Amino acid sequence: VDGSRAVNLSWGGSTDDIGVTSYDIYQEDSRIHSVPGTRTTAHLTGLRPGTVYTFTVRARDAADTSSPDSNAVDLTTASAPGAPAGTAPNDLRIGNRVQGKEYVIDLDWQQPETGGEIPSYQLFIGGRLTTTIVWGATPPKGRAHYRLTVTDPRGTRYSMKLRAKLPDGKWGDFSAQRTVVLGG
Structure with a gap:
């Protein structure tokens, strides 16, 4: 940098x-x-x-x-002088496994330090908003996990990234993007 x-x-x-x-x-x-x-x-x-x-x-x-x-x-990149702490999820890991005729994709990431609870995340696949992850109870602390099931064929490639809804209601910065290939 x-x-x-x-x-x-x-x-x-x-x-x-x-x-x-x-x-x-x-x-x-x-x-x-x-x-x-x-x-x-x-x-x-x-x-x-x-x-x-x-x-x-x-x-x-x-x-x-x-x-x-x-x-x-x-x-x-380095923060600008006076800028708030980074709001991007870190260390995004993605794995997949076959389950019958479907693939299970597991996402795991370190949540950003925001000074409060993160109520939800947006998941983007291929640059498009795919789903909003909302915790059903108290949001997790530390690392967070999410699982989705897809029916696309082996070899299908997904590029994924996340961003957190911050305690003040604004959307934070995007995580680094990760690519996963089904069955790969």
């Missing part, structure tokens, strides 16, 4: 039988930057202070074929 509005990324080089012509940097599921295939670093600017960003890198060859995503890296 380079202050509150920029990050420096670096990665190991990739090999390809045709030759790597560029590296594409993705923030969540959107390509935001490219560098020549001879470079394995990038300086990204224009970021928001106190925000969690998830980056992946893909190598691209002369035939315009891209590699699979690199491992995701989560970076949090």
